[in-house]
Amino acid sequence: xxxSQQGKSLGTVLVVGGCGFLGSQLVNQLLNFPxxxxxxxxxxxxxxxxGQTSSSQNIFDFPTxxxxxxxxxxxxxxxxxxxxxxxxxxxxxxxxxxxxITNPEKLMEVFSKVKPDVVINTASPAWNLPKPVLQKVNxxxxxxxLEVAGGKYGNWGGRCRAFVHTSSSSVIHDAVxxxxxxxxxxxxVLHNKREPYSATKAVAEKLVLAANDKEELGHMLVCAxxxxxxxxxxxxxxxxxxxLKTASDAPTWQLHLQLGANDNNFELTYVGNVAYGLLCAAxxxxxxxxxxxxxxxxxxxYEKVDGEAFIVTNDQPLPFWDAARFVWTAYGREIxxxxxxxxxxxxxxxxxxxxETAGWMSGRPSxxxxxxxxxxxMHRSFSCRKIADRCGYEPxxxxxxxxxxxxxxxxxxEAQELEKxxxxxxxx
Numbered sequence: 203x204x205x206s207q208q209g210k211s212l213g214t215v216l217v218v219g220g221c222g223f224l225g226s227q228l229v230n231q232l233l234n235f236p237x238x239x240x241x242x243x244x245x246x247x248x249x250x251x252x253g254q255t256s257s258s259q260n261i262f263d264f265p266t267x268x269x270x271x272x273x274x275x276x277x278x279x280x281x282x283x284x285x286x287x288x289x290x291x292x293x294x295x296x297x298x299x300x301x302x303i304t305n306p307e308k309l310m311e312v313f314s315k316v317k318p319d320v321v322i323n324t325a326s327p328a329w330n331l332p333k334p335v336l337q338k339v340n341x342x343x344x345x346x347x348l349e350v351a352g353g354k355y356g357n358w359g360g361r362c363r364a365f366v367h368t369s370s371s372s373v374i375h376d377a378v379x380x381x382x383x384x385x386x387x388x389x390x391v392l393h394n395k396r397e398p399y400s401a402t403k404a405v406a407e408k409l410v411l412a413a414n415d416k417e418e419l420g421h422m423l424v425c426a427x428x429x430x431x432x433x434x435x436x437x438x439x440x441x442x443x444x445x446l447k448t449a450s451d452a453p454t455w456q457l458h459l460q461l462g463a464n465d466n467n468f469e470l471t472y473v474g475n476v477a478y479g480l481l482c483a484a485x486x487x488x489x490x491x492x493x494x495x496x497x498x499x500x501x502x503x504y505e506k507v508d509g510e511a512f513i514v515t516n517d518q519p520l521p522f523w524d525a526a527r528f529v530w531t532a533y534g535r536e537i538x539x540x541x542x543x544x545x546x547x548x549x550x551x552x553x554x555x556x557x558e559t560a561g562w563m564s565g566r567p568s569x570x571x572x573x574x575x576x577x578x579x580m581h582r583s584f585s586c587r588k589i590a591d592r593c594g595y596e597p598x599x600x601x602x603x604x605x606x607x608x609x610x611x612x613x614x615x616e617a618q619e620l621e622k623x624x625x626x627x628x629x630x
Contacts, residue, residue: 209234211278212484213363216318217296218303218347219325220283223436224368224429226291228324228477232281233295235268261532262610267474270598272481282316284309285325291436303343309350310358317360320484321351324368328439329399340402345409352419362422364487365410366480371430371469371513371584372397373404377573380581382467386428386511386588396573407511414509421494423487423508427480430515430584434473434604435611441470442608445526449533450616457530457537460523460544462579467519469583472604475597479514479586482593483507505592512589516601519583525605532609550575 215232219225230237281296288298299315301308303325325347327339344367349355351362374388375381377396381388390408394401407426414424433442448457486507493501501507527537545553554572561568589595599607 209273209275209279210485211275212481212488213278213319214280214317215282215320215322215484216312216316217281217283218321218323219285219368220296220298221285221288221291222324222326223434223438223440224432224473224476225283225285225324226293226436227434227473228322228480229281229283229293229296231267231271231474231477231481232274232279233293234273234276235266235271236293236295238266238268261606264603264607267599271474271478282312282318284312303347304338306346306350306355309347310355313350313358313360317358318351318362319360320364320366320488321347321362322366322368322480322484323347324480326368326403329397330439331399333398333402336398336402340399340406341409344406348410348413348419348424352413352416352422354419361420363491364484365413365422365424366484366487367407367410367424367426368476368480369407369410369426369428369511370400370403371428371515372400373407373428375400375582378576378580380466381583382581383583383585384513385585386513411509411511423491425483425487425507425509426511427476427483427589428511428513429476429479430469430471430513430582432473432476433470433601433608435607436473437608442529442605442612445529446533446609446612448526449530449535450612454535457527457535458541458543460542461550461575462522462547463544464521464523466522466579466581467583468522468525468581469515469519470525470601470604471514471516472597472599472601472607474599474604475516476514478598479512479589479593479595482589482595483512486593507592510588510592512593512595513584513586514589514595515584515586516597516599516604517586518597518601520601522578525601528602529605529609532606533613547575547579550579 217225217228220229283296284299284301286302288300292298299312301312303309325343327335351365373390374384376391376394390404392401392404410424410426413419415421431441437443490508531537551572554570554575557568557570
């Protein structure tokens with residue numbers, strides 16, 4: 203690990219959505235992983251500082267994140283964060299501010315205090331919230347944040363040189379077609395009726411990229427990063443949470459049912475690698491800004507970062523049900539491959555329709571839907587070649603370790619909740 207005094211310097215960084223799943227991991231990484239200085243409630247450290255684990259250690263012993271990701275200078279990188287309510291996932295060394303990104307007055311107040319050189323937007327509502335909420339946060343919130351950062355609402359006492367927006371790989375997906383090694387040349391799907399979340403993220407990305415290097419926004423340089431299937435510790439609503447919730451609650455027979463043939467590759471990306479991709483993009487934008495300030499010639503099109511979108515992945519697509527069974531086994535459920543029964547996709551779709559109908563009649567949402575069947579059976583893989591070539595990104599943590607880290611945190615949280623319930627029962 204490099205000395206944090208000699209690490210990368212990004213200036214003053216403002217992480218928007220800094221208490222969320224991705225945003226908090228980004229803050230943690232910028233601060234050189236203060237999370238690894240803490241102990242879990244069971245007295246076991248987050249990870250070991252040494253490089254390799256021995257065969258005698260259990261599957262949840264990992265080398266530290268700090269020893270593998272680049273470090274950031276404690277004097278040259280100052281970290282601040284905004285969230286709607288800063289009440290969780292907070293780290294010493296970061297200054298936190300409560301703010302609604304759709305409120306320009308509140309944002310101006312924060313920007314006047316922080317004076318960020320770099321803004322990294324990770325704010326995003328849960329994918330299944332009502333469409334008006336998605337539009338308000340993903341579209342209007344992004345527009346307001348862009349305009350405040352660029353000085354459209356007035357002079358806040360500084361200049362944002364780099365604005366990195368977290369988009370989604372789903373902005374190029376119609377939720378029906380297979381995607382195999384898809385890249386940034388695929389067009390945005392702006393009118394995705396099946397998935398309002400993806401549609402609003404696509405509109406927001408278009409807004410961001412159109413704002414690049416505009417005079418009315420102070421020539422702020424922007425780019426968008428599109429993560430594919432974020433997984434890891436702290437996930438409270440995404441893929442890992444859903445699969446782990448199934449591991450916790452489902453009967454054994456259910457874990458041996460498979461929707462489709464499991465011949466489809468599915469892309470998942472460890473949250474720490476996504477945070478690293480955002481930081482690689484921010485660093486590349488700052489380098490471009492420096493070139494412009496020095497009057498150097500502009501980079502060639504195939505080197506350009508500002509005004510561009512970048513897909514970020516673990517570069518390890520794997521069959522959908524293999525990933526799920528890996529997580530279930532790590533959680534402690536016994537999966538017997540000989541007992542797995544694969545149901546044809548057309549049968550699953552019919553069952554999904556029946557489940558949706560029953561849910562509609564009862565007024566309760568169904569877990570098995572035609573769309574969930576489609577996702578379980580479709581090819582969904584992406585190329586991250588562009589961000590590797592132009593920003594120097596490469597995945598640091600394997601998808602296997604990322605999934606194991608998610609399992610470990612989930613089991614620890616479960617144990618804490620059980621202990622809390624036991625104490626409350628004892629106190630009654």
